[in-house]
Amino acid sequence: MGEDIFNATIVDRRDLTPELAIIRVRHDTGTVPEFEPGQFCTLGLPKEEPADAPATEGPARRGPRMDRRSYSIATPPSVRDHYELLVVLVPTGKLTPRLWTMEAGSRLWMQERADGMFTLKPIPEGKDLVMVATGTGIGPYISILRAYRDARPRRWRRLVLIHGTRLAVDQAYREELEAITAQDESVRYIPVVSREPIDSQWKGLRGHVQAALEPAVFETLAGAKLDPAEAHVFLCGNPAMVTDAQALLEGRGFVADKMRGPMGNIHVERYW
Ligand SMILES: Cc1cc2nc3c(=O)[nH]c(=O)nc-3n(C[C@H](O)[C@H](O)[C@H](O)COP(=O)(O)OP(=O)(O)OC[C@H]3O[C@@H](n4cnc5c(N)ncnc54)[C@H](O)[C@@H]3O)c2cc1C
Numbered sequence: 074m075g076e077d078i079f080n081a082t083i084v085d086r087r088d089l090t091p092e093l094a095i096i097r098v099r100h101d102t103g104t105v106p107e108f109e110p111g112q113f114c115t116l117g118l119p120k121e122e123p124a125d126a127p128a129t130e131g132p133a134r135r136g137p138r139m140d141r142r143s144y145s146i147a148t149p150p151s152v153r154d155h156y157e158l159l160v161v162l163v164p165t166g167k168l169t170p171r172l173w174t175m176e177a178g179s180r181l182w183m184q185e186r187a188d189g190m191f192t193l194k195p196i197p198e199g200k201d202l203v204m205v206a207t208g209t210g211i212g213p214y215i216s217i218l219r220a221y222r223d224a225r226p227r228r229w230r231r232l233v234l235i236h237g238t239r240l241a242v243d244q245a246y247r248e249e250l251e252a253i254t255a256q257d258e259s260v261r262y263i264p265v266v267s268r269e270p271i272d273s274q275w276k277g278l279r280g281h282v283q284a285a286l287e288p289a290v291f292e293t294l295a296g297a298k299l300d301p302a303e304a305h306v307f308l309c310g311n312p313a314m315v316t317d318a319q320a321l322l323e324g325r326g327f328v329a330d331k332m333r334g335p336m337g338n339i340h341v342e343r344y345w
Pocket residue numbers: 113142143144145146158159160161162163165166167168169170189209210212342343344345
């Protein structure tokens with residue numbers, strides 16, 4: 074396999090659990106493509122083809138076939154020399170089991186453009202933002218928080234981040250988020266766990282992120298009502314969560330974005 078299709082390098086890797094890692098990737102130019110907070114990049118590796126695979130008929134391909142996957146960028150756009158990505162191992166997947174064998178210095182392919190509409194660009198200033206994630210779906214919100222937290226006037230009136238994970242150890246960025254909320258009263262962070270052992274030290278919410286969207290619970294933890302006239306809700310991660318939370322919010326007067334038509338106040342990013 075020619076080295077020439079690779080144009081990027083893993084420059085750092087921090088394993089949070091055996092299945093969850095923060096990976097930093099640098100493009101060979103030394104500068105990553107520009108992006109809006111909330112967008113994703115695309116990484117790839119050449120497909121693993123059996124050594125005895127028959128030669129391809131027809132016109133010559135312009136390079137090896139690739140397994141390409143999207144990863145939300147957690148760095149703010151001001152960081153120009155790498156993307157930080159929060160990645161979970163999907164044991165049955167094509168790309169992540171291979172990423173899991175790679176260390177700092179490993180080579181891979183990066184698309185020379187970031188993509189995605191899951192950003193604050195169309196959202197009016199001064200709204201309440203409710204950012205709901207499962208698992209690695211917290212990545213785009215980390216970029217948004219890092220990018221806008223020092224903006225004055227504030228980009229939002231309140232920002233409430235609800236993060237659902239199986240276990241407390243899966244709560245990536247928890248220390249950073251707790252430090253932000255300790256300094257900034259406009260930001261609230263509500264972690265929720267679904268599979269944490271009942272006798273553990275966990276004192277917070279249990280169940281799914283929907284538990285934090287219950288009106289009384291939300292008002293207590295966020296310090297305000299969840300009001301469709303004032304709030305935009307972002308949903309990111311597990312597609313079952315996105316579908317279920319969207320239906321719950323639509324029942325309370327929120328309206329999801331449509332492909333064509335006016336912008337709603339529910340914005341979604343499904344990871345699979
Ligand atoms: C816009 C966008 C942004 C994304 N950002 C991230 C990110 O920041 N971090 C991240 O880890 N992943 C992210 N993903 C998911 C990522 O693109 C891959 O799908 C994931 O890494 C699995 O790749 P794979 O090749 O190992 O598995 P695949 O061969 O692609 O998947 C095998 C099967 O596993 C399931 N699956 C896929 N992804 C997941 C998952 N994360 N959890 C559970 N089941 C899954 C699906 O049913 C899929 O059919 C994002 C996806 C999209 C569309």
